[in-house]
Amino acid sequence: xxxxxxxxxxxxxxxxxxxxxxxxxxxxxxxxxxxxxxxxxxxxxxxxxxxxxxxxxxxxxxxxxxxxxxxxxxxxxxxxxxxxxxxxxxxxxxxxxxxxxxxxxxxxxxxxxxxxxxxxxxxxxxxxxxxxxxxxxxxxxxxxxxxxxxxxxxxxxxxxxxxxxxxxxxxxxxxxxxxxxxxxxxxxxxxxxxxxxxxxxxxxxxxxxxxxxxxxxxxxxxxxxxxxxxxxxxxxxxxxxxxxxxxxxxxxxxxxxxxxxxxxxxxxxxxxxxxxxxxxxxxxxxxxxxxxxxxxxxxxxxxxxxxxxxxxxxxxxxxxxxxxxxxxxxxxxxxxxxxxxxxxxxxxxxxxxxxxxxxxxxxxxxxxxxxxxxxxxxxxxxxxxxxxxxxxxxxxxxxxxxxxxxxxxxxxxxxxxxxxxxxxxxxxxxxxxxxxxxxxxxxxxxxxxxxxxxxxxxxxxxxxxxxxxxxxxxxx
Amino acid sequence: xxxxxxxxxxxxxxxxxxxxxxxxxxxxxxxxxxxxxxxxxxxxxxxxxxxxxxxxxxxxxxxxxxxxxxxxxxxxxxxxxxxxxxxxxxxxxxxxxxxxxxxxxxxxxxxxxxxxxxxxxxxxxxxxxxxxxxxxxxxxxxxxxxxxxxxxxxxxxxxxxxxxxxxxxxxxxxxxxxxxxxxxxxxxxxxxxxxxxxxxxxxxxxxxxxxxxxxxxxxxxxxxxxxxxxxxxxxxxxxxxxxxxxxxxxxxxxxxxxxxxxxxxxxxxxxxxxxxxxxxxxxxxxxxxxxxxxxxxxxxxxxxxxxxxxxxxxxxxxxxxxxxxxxxxxxxxxxxxxxxxxxxxxxxxxxxxxxxxxxxxxxxxxxxxxxxxxxxxxxxxxxxxxxxxxxxxxxxxxxxxxxxxxxxxxxxxxxxxxxxxxxxxxxxxxxxxxxxxxxxxxxxxxxxxxxxxxxxxxxxxxxxxxxxxxxxxxxxxxxxxx
Numbered sequence: 001x002x003x004x005x006x007x008x009x010x011x012x013x014x015x016x017x018x019x020x021x022x023x024x025x026x027x028x029x030x031x032x033x034x035x036x037x038x039x040x041x042x043x044x045x046x047x048x049x050x051x052x053x054x055x056x057x058x059x060x061x062x063x064x065x066x067x068x069x070x071x072x073x074x075x076x077x078x079x080x081x082x083x084x085x086x087x088x089x090x091x092x093x094x095x096x097x098x099x100x101x102x103x104x105x106x107x108x109x110x111x112x113x114x115x116x117x118x119x120x121x122x123x124x125x126x127x128x129x130x131x132x133x134x135x136x137x138x139x140x141x142x143x144x145x146x147x148x149x150x151x152x153x154x155x156x157x158x159x160x161x162x163x164x165x166x167x168x169x170x171x172x173x174x175x176x177x178x179x180x181x182x183x184x185x186x187x188x189x190x191x192x193x194x195x196x197x198x199x200x201x202x203x204x205x206x207x208x209x210x211x212x213x214x215x216x217x218x219x220x221x222x223x224x225x226x227x228x229x230x231x232x233x234x235x236x237x238x239x240x241x242x243x244x245x246x247x248x249x250x251x252x253x254x255x256x257x258x259x260x261x262x263x264x265x266x267x268x269x270x271x272x273x274x275x276x277x278x279x280x281x282x283x284x285x286x287x288x289x290x291x292x293x294x295x296x297x298x299x300x301x302x303x304x305x306x307x308x309x310x311x312x313x314x315x316x317x318x319x320x321x322x323x324x325x326x327x328x329x330x331x332x333x334x335x336x337x338x339x340x341x342x343x344x345x346x347x348x349x350x351x352x353x354x355x356x357x358x359x360x361x362x363x364x365x366x367x368x369x370x371x372x373x374x375x376x377x378x379x380x381x382x383x384x385x386x387x388x389x390x391x392x393x394x395x396x397x398x399x400x401x402x403x404x405x406x407x408x409x410x411x412x413x414x415x416x417x418x419x420x421x422x423x424x425x426x427x428x429x430x431x432x433x434x435x436x437x438x439x440x441x442x443x444x445x446x447x448x449x450x451x452x453x454x455x456x457x458x459x460x461x462x463x464x465x466x467x468x469x470x471x472x473x474x475x476x
Numbered sequence: 477x478x479x480x481x482x483x484x485x486x487x488x489x490x491x492x493x494x495x496x497x498x499x500x501x502x503x504x505x506x507x508x509x510x511x512x513x514x515x516x517x518x519x520x521x522x523x524x525x526x527x528x529x530x531x532x533x534x535x536x537x538x539x540x541x542x543x544x545x546x547x548x549x550x551x552x553x554x555x556x557x558x559x560x561x562x563x564x565x566x567x568x569x570x571x572x573x574x575x576x577x578x579x580x581x582x583x584x585x586x587x588x589x590x591x592x593x594x595x596x597x598x599x600x601x602x603x604x605x606x607x608x609x610x611x612x613x614x615x616x617x618x619x620x621x622x623x624x625x626x627x628x629x630x631x632x633x634x635x636x637x638x639x640x641x642x643x644x645x646x647x648x649x650x651x652x653x654x655x656x657x658x659x660x661x662x663x664x665x666x667x668x669x670x671x672x673x674x675x676x677x678x679x680x681x682x683x684x685x686x687x688x689x690x691x692x693x694x695x696x697x698x699x700x701x702x703x704x705x706x707x708x709x710x711x712x713x714x715x716x717x718x719x720x721x722x723x724x725x726x727x728x729x730x731x732x733x734x735x736x737x738x739x740x741x742x743x744x745x746x747x748x749x750x751x752x753x754x755x756x757x758x759x760x761x762x763x764x765x766x767x768x769x770x771x772x773x774x775x776x777x778x779x780x781x782x783x784x785x786x787x788x789x790x791x792x793x794x795x796x797x798x799x800x801x802x803x804x805x806x807x808x809x810x811x812x813x814x815x816x817x818x819x820x821x822x823x824x825x826x827x828x829x830x831x832x833x834x835x836x837x838x839x840x841x842x843x844x845x846x847x848x849x850x851x852x853x854x855x856x857x858x859x860x861x862x863x864x865x866x867x868x869x870x871x872x873x874x875x876x877x878x879x880x881x882x883x884x885x886x887x888x889x890x891x892x893x894x895x896x897x898x899x900x901x902x903x904x905x906x907x908x909x910x911x912x913x914x915x916x917x918x919x920x921x922x923x924x925x926x927x928x929x930x931x932x933x934x935x936x937x938x939x940x941x942x943x944x945x946x947x948x949x950x951x952x953x954x955x956x957x958x
Contacts, residue, residue: 039572039573039574042799043794043799044572044573044574044800045554045560045562045567045570045572045675045676045794046552046553046554046560046572046576046671046672046673046674046675046676047574047672047673047707048671048672048707048708048709048710049709050706050707050708050709051709078790080789080790080793080837082793082796082814084796084798084810087794087799088793088794089790089793089794089796090790090793141798268838268839270789270790270834270837270838270839270842271837272786272787272790272837272842272846275678275679275680275710275787276676276679276709276710277709277710278709278710
């Protein structure tokens with residue numbers, strides 16, 4: 001039987017506010033354990049939360065950018081459960097009146113555009129972190145993350161493949177980065193996704209029983225977890241088993257998922273309105289002010305790159321997937337780089353390097369790429385050497401001119417030095433020389449390559465080919 | 477002596493702050509072994525502060541009506557690095573890392589904190605018998621309860637072991653003990669005094685307020701403690717310079733409502749007589765008193781116990797034996813640590829409310845209980861609003877009886893809950909109300925008159941209370957206490 005997969009995603013994003021959602025503690029990542037906390041975020045008796053207005057603003061920005069309706073009246077609720085990383089034994093979140101709802105985002109998979117519905121976006125506080133086993137006797141708690149503001153973006157079950165799931169998360173992440181609501185660093189956990197997945201025979205309208213995999217924090221794990229879960233469910237059904245509604249833990253290193261708890265053991269969170277906070281009431285003016293001040297979205301930049309920079313659509317789309325890369329590109333262009341040349345270096349060498357180092361951003365500014373391009377344009381270094389310089393820039397963050405100087409990579413324009421190399425090559429490769437002299441003019445390419453190699457890629461290519469032709473012609 | 481009287485003596489240097497503080501510690505020494513109002517004293521600190529405050533008076537610098545006045549607070553308001561127990565074994569050794577906003581405000585007013593006062597555990601109860609540490613006695617009759625949950629705060633003022641105290645009132649916890657102990661107790665409008673640092677019982681109902689010897693003193697303490705606090709989003713922006721502003725204004729145009737339901741069933745005959753006498757007194761002053769219906773009064777207790785217990789079940793969930801407070805030694809895993817710490821650390825009444833509240837919020841029951849209670853809450857508010865369209869205040873009894881014997885009701889929680897019948901709807905509607913002494917029963921136990929005002933109209937209820945106090949023979953009632 002043919003099956004169809006149905007996926008809905010919940011994405012948690014840590015907002016880029018400087019302070020926590022209900023107190024003045026810093027949200028900075030890292031830091032000595034339990035140094036970014038105070039009586040309020042550790043839930044000491046008698047303390048009260050006060051809403052950080054920046055959190056509401058960022059959440060509204062996200063709502064607008066994801067085409068949601070923004071509620072004029074919403075409120076915070078308490079979600080009650082016991083866990084040591086949750087010092088109040090409830091999480092302040094939103095239940096029945098979220099800040100944003102009924103949005104959508106368009107994704108592109110295999111050249112086809114598809115619209116994914118967004119059910120809601122709500123605000124909540126993050127919990128602390130348990131540190132297990134380091135001392136053998138038990139677990140310790142770090143409350144630094146406690147009270148860091150989050151938004152949860154809940155999609156409709158509109159996604160029909162693991163690739164679509166990945167594309168959706170990429171698109172949402174890119175938009176959130178563009179509007180400055182979060183850095184969305186997945187390695188640091190500032191963007192995590194829960195995958196809700198079920199399968200059903202093609203043509204069946206009713207959804208199958210779904211499972212949930214929580215806290216996936218890389219595109220690769222989202223893709224793999226969804227593919228694996230899809231296969232697992234189909235195989236269960238094919239073997240005559242039924243799917244149990246449950247939470248499963250995805251182990252990315254083993255490439256397998258494990259059952260965590262079933263619905264029967266599910267929490268009753270006993271949601272009720274948070275009495276310590278006043279409802280969030282917004283006027284049309286407040287919402288439209290945020291709408292007007294919303295930073296440029298990826299679509300705006302795609303249009304700008306095509307129309308103003310005359311880039312091909314392919315380049316424009318690829319450059320704008322990540323705000324980091326797009327910002328880098330714009331820095332390079334602003335610093336005088338030719339847009340197409342900058343685009344080529346980014347899509348080629350730089351993306352390769354980012355993959356190789358598993359980085360989310362290029363570790364230097366775009367103006368350095370502009371400098372590198374101008375070195376090539378001025379003939380100071382060759383195209384080939386430029387790639388080499390770029391990877392050294394990536395490693396050392398040094399200025400390209402400094403690298404060229406230190407590593408002695410400038411083009412060799414010394415005629416006598418090149419002449420000597422050419423004479424040696426002619427002497428060593430008599431067959432190619434004879435081929436050329438016999439009328440096979442293409443053989444010169446091989447000889448030029450040999451000289452280039454001899455010069456370690458630094459010989460001025462125009463000069464080499466002129467000198468080589470002169471010398472070969474003398475042999476005729 | 478009252479705040480007003482002592483202020484005069486301090487400013488004229490007739491008495492020094494150190495002497496005054498010392499005198500109060502002597503009184504505590506002499507009386508508190510019988511009354512048991514205090515849980516802890518902070519004598520060293522108080523004596524140190526007394527010297528500093530005397531200095532202020534000598535330099536005539538930053539003097540407020542509370543400067544140099546010895547006072548005490550209920551043990552559910554956080555005092556930095558000194559014990560704040562909430563009357564619970566759970567927090568027996570808990571030292572908060574910060575001061576409550578009221579503590580900061582009282583400190584800057586120059587008043588001197590003598591110690592922390594006994595209370596029903598986590599403010600749940602009406603007799604102070606639910607304290608994990610001691611039973612406070614009523615200064616009028618040591619075999620009787622002082623009321624609760626701010627029983628320590630009321631008994632302390634009645635026995636003059638502090639010039640004034642702070643209590644907290646979630647369903648009557650300031651007014652009912654004030655009534656039982658023959659003192660003045662004011663529960664301000666929800667949002668008047670910051671709750672930051674008040675260990676929460678039911679967040680949407682809790683409100684701090686003064687317990688004093690006179691109405692004027694209550695206004696003075698309110699002046700020093702009220703106001704917007706950036707740490708409490710529910711605190712009001714309203715800025716009232718002097719809550720005693722109306723005290724001496726003409727009372728003639730005031731109209732008072734008397735809810736029929738408050739004098740119908742369940743009230744003791746003697747309390748009823750005292751209230752009828754008080755109404756009579758008001759009428760003699762030329763004030764119109766008319767009977768009205770408060771039909772939803774019957775539903776107030778049910779709604780109150782659902783809402784307050786639901787909020788409490790969540791507010792008290794943080795006491796899990798992990799970060800601070802009581803930690804059971806008897807466990808092998810996390811769940812057992814939670815269960816045993818909470819089972820051993822909380823008293824019976826607290827557990828009862830946590831269970832009640834947890835049940836009311838559970839899926840499948842939420843709509844029938846919690847949601848319904850919120851709807852009743854709205855209706856009760858509307859009913860009060862309607863009355864305040866015509867009347868300036870509502871008067872009636874604070875409690876259906878006078879102080880009862882220790883142990884008399886502690887075995888029957890339901891009967892205890894019914895004692896809150898006149899006070900809870902005020903919290904449900906977020907209104908201000910004051911209890912003032914208005915007579916004695918045949919056991920020579922004080923009766924309290926409750927005056928309820930519209931939201932943020934404390935000035936008017938203080939005016940109404942003051943008018944009665946001035947003509948009654950019950951001012952200075954406390955002199956008769958043991």
